[in-house]
Amino acid sequence: AATACGGDDGGDNGGGSGEGGELSGTVTYWDTSNETEAAVFEAVAKEFEDQHPGVTVEYVNVGFDDAQNRFKNAAGANEAPDVMRTEVAWVADFASLGYLYPLDDTAALEDQEDFLAEPWASTQYEGQTYAVPQVTDTLALFYNRALLDEAGVEVPESLDQIREDAAAYEDAGTTPLYVRGDDPYWFLPFLYGEGGDLVDAEAQEVTVDDAAGVAAFEQMNDLVESGVAITDTSDGWENMMSAFAAGDIAMMINGPWAIADAQNALGDDLGVAPVPAGGEAAGSPLGGWNYGVYAGTPDADASFEFVKYMASAETQARITEELSLLPTRESVYAEPAVEGNEMVQFFKPAVDVAHERPWIPQAQSLFEPLRISIEAMLTGSASPEQAANDTGDAYRDLLEDWQ
Ligand SMILES: C[C@H]1O[C@H](O[C@H]2[C@H](O)[C@@H](O)[C@@H](O[C@H]3[C@H](O)[C@@H](O)[C@@H](O[C@H]4[C@H](O)[C@@H](O)[C@@H](O)O[C@@H]4CO)O[C@@H]3CO)O[C@@H]2CO)[C@H](O)[C@H](O)[C@@H]1N[C@H]1C[C@@H](CO)[C@H](O)[C@@H](O)[C@@H]1O
Numbered sequence: 001a002a003t004a005c006g007g008d009d010g011g012d013n014g015g016g017s018g019e020g021g022e023l024s025g026t027v028t029y030w031d032t033s034n035e036t037e038a039a040v041f042e043a044v045a046k047e048f049e050d051q052h053p054g055v056t057v058e059y060v061n062v063g064f065d066d067a068q069n070r071f072k073n074a075a076g077a078n079e080a081p082d083v084m085r086t087e088v089a090w091v092a093d094f095a096s097l098g099y100l101y102p103l104d105d106t107a108a109l110e111d112q113e114d115f116l117a118e119p120w121a122s123t124q125y126e127g128q129t130y131a132v133p134q135v136t137d138t139l140a141l142f143y144n145r146a147l148l149d150e151a152g153v154e155v156p157e158s159l160d161q162i163r164e165d166a167a168a169y170e171d172a173g174t175t176p177l178y179v180r181g182d183d184p185y186w187f188l189p190f191l192y193g194e195g196g197d198l199v200d201a202e203a204q205e206v207t208v209d210d211a212a213g214v215a216a217f218e219q220m221n222d223l224v225e226s227g228v229a230i231t232d233t234s235d236g237w238e239n240m241m242s243a244f245a246a247g248d249i250a251m252m253i254n255g256p257w258a259i260a261d262a263q264n265a266l267g268d269d270l271g272v273a274p275v276p277a278g279g280e281a282a283g284s285p286l287g288g289w290n291y292g293v294y295a296g297t298p299d300a301d302a303s304f305e306f307v308k309y310m311a312s313a314e315t316q317a318r319i320t321e322e323l324s325l326l327p328t329r330e331s332v333y334a335e336p337a338v339e340g341n342e343m344v345q346f347f348k349p350a351v352d353v354a355h356e357r358p359w360i361p362q363a364q365s366l367f368e369p370l371r372i373s374i375e376a377m378l379t380g381s382a383s384p385e386q387a388a389n390d391t392g393d394a395y396r397d398l399l400e401d402w403q
Contacts, residue, residue: 023302024054028081030071032064032289034237036260040322048309055302068093068364075099078296082303083310086131086292088122089357089364094292095125096361101293101300102128108293108304110312111329118351119328122359123290131290132311133328135319137255138354139189139284140347141273142262147174147250156251158277159193159219166228169250178240178252179223181231181378184370186253188285191216192355193278198366199395201358205403208370209392212280217384219278221377233375255287259324259343272346286354288328320344326351362399369394 027048033041042059049057060081062070068090074080075097086094094100103109109129112120119133143155151172153165162169162176169176180186191197196212199205207213223229230249232239241258243249245265253275254262262270275284291307293300309315316327317335324343332338333348357363373391376382382390396402 022054023052023305025299025302026056026058027083027302027306028058028060029083029085029306030060030062030067030081031085032062032067032087033085034064034257037257037323037325040319044315044318045306045310048306051309052302052305055306057306072097072099075294075296080294080296082294082297082300083306084292084294085134086290087364088119088286088288088290088359091122091131091290091292092125092359092361093364095128095130099295100130101295101297101303102130103132103293103304103307104129106300106304108132108291108307108311110308111331114313114329114331116328116330116351118286118354118356119288119290121356122288124359131292132307134289134291134311134316135256135325136286136288136328136351137257137326138286138347138351139186139253139255139275140350141251141275142244142254142258143251143271143273144244144247144249144266144269145271146269147172147247150174151250155271155273156276157274157282159223162223162228162251162276163226166226169228174247175227175230175249176251177223177229178243178249179220179229179231180236180240180253181224181233181374182236182371184367184374185285185287186236187216187220187370187374188355189253189275189283190219190278192283192285193275193281194219195280197355198370199358199399199402201360201363203403204399204401206392206395206399208395209388213392214385214388215279217373217377217387220374221384224378231378233378256323256325256343256347263324272343274350283355284350286351286356288326365398366395369398 031041038061045057045059071084115133119136123129123131151168153168156162194212194215198208200207224231240252244252293303297303313329313332316332320338373387377387
């Protein structure tokens with residue numbers, strides 16, 4: 001619950017005394033950040049209290065995996081948090097259910113023209129703004145320079161190049177690549193690498209089981225079957241991060257949320273590069289996170305001011321300095337500390353060419369069927385082609401009257 005006393009004067013709510021601007025109440029914020037990120041996001045969130053002594057910030061860290069359903073269940077019972085870290089594909093889902101506060105003309109939106117086009121697009125639903133961008137991201141190749149040097153190989157620009165160098169990696173006693181088999185997001189670079197996509201939202205057509213889609217499943221399966229890559233169908237995050245930190249694998253595909261941990265483990269041996277190309281192209285998916293305000297928040301003024309503070313250029317610059325996460329405000333990339341960040345220098349151009357996704361309510365439901373098919377393929381109970389077809393069939397059930 002958050003109660004404002006006196007209208008928001010829109011100015012610097014520096015906790016000044018007297019008329020307007022003083023906020024009071026509690027802002028409960030559910031954050032899905034991983035352990036390393038959470039330490040920073042919690043500290044930043046709590047500092048809002050310094051500026052607004054009358055407000056209490058309840059920071060709650062919720063795991064990514066079930067956060068989407070947890071929020072929907074809570075909102076359905078009118079017990080949702082005032083502010084929710086909302087994955088880019090969840091905005092349309094939550095907004096279509098009426099669970100998010102329309103933020104146009106509220107204090108939550110400040111300098112909205114400063115936001116990058118794609119993150120901003122993920123906050124729109126039926127012509128209104130239902131969230132405010134936080135971070136944007138894509139997948140890239142993280143590599144261990146020392147292990148590549150030991151094997152005497154270059155940073156691969158294609159999956160075939162890794163296959164060609166397989167003997168060199170083997171002689172050096174290192175497994176080239178870790179591929180996540182438990183998170184379908186990691187399948188997308190293979191799909192884009194064959195020139196495919198999950199669906200064609202414009203044409204309302206399912207494309208995951210076309211020739212490019214089948215080729216993508218075959219790419220992934222072959223990397224694992226040939227021993228070039230190792231994978232898991234559960235606990236992929238922990239297994240991948242610990243294998244990379246221990247030097248058991250030379251490379252992994254990952255995103256900016258893994259930078260801090262990877263740098264702690266490898267120091268200067270850490271390098272990043274575009275995801276290796278497949279048979280047709282090289283492509284990586286656009287991901288990221290926004291701040292959503294619960295539609296039923298008892299009094300939204302403190303929540304709006306909290307979101308404005310968290311999404312401000314100043315806060316975004318601080319998050320990038322501490323975690324190398326990518327800002328969603330164009331102006332922040334010009335900050336010297338951000339501009340000088342080697343990881344931002346790499347990831348910003350990568351995000352600029354990342355594969356856009358359809359911001360439709362159904363988009364978020366395309367991943368679970370994909371996860372199930374990938375698991376069936378990797379455990380040998382479905383061929384790559386069967387996995388592609390099963391995914392396509394599941395999509396046509398989900399997306400009635402799509403081709
Ligand atoms: C299956 C899920 O499919 C989709 O999710 C896509 C997602 O749309 C893609 O964008 C992508 O997300 C990127 C993300 O952009 C990227 O930033 C990063 O996030 C980091 C954070 O950066 C880091 O801070 C930390 O938090 O850690 C985060 C996580 O790493 O990596 C994410 C990918 O991991 O990929 C997701 C697919 O995984 C659905 O949206 C559902 O989530 C669905 N799960 C439901 C399914 C329900 C049915 O069973 C089940 O009942 C329900 O309980 C489950 O909730």
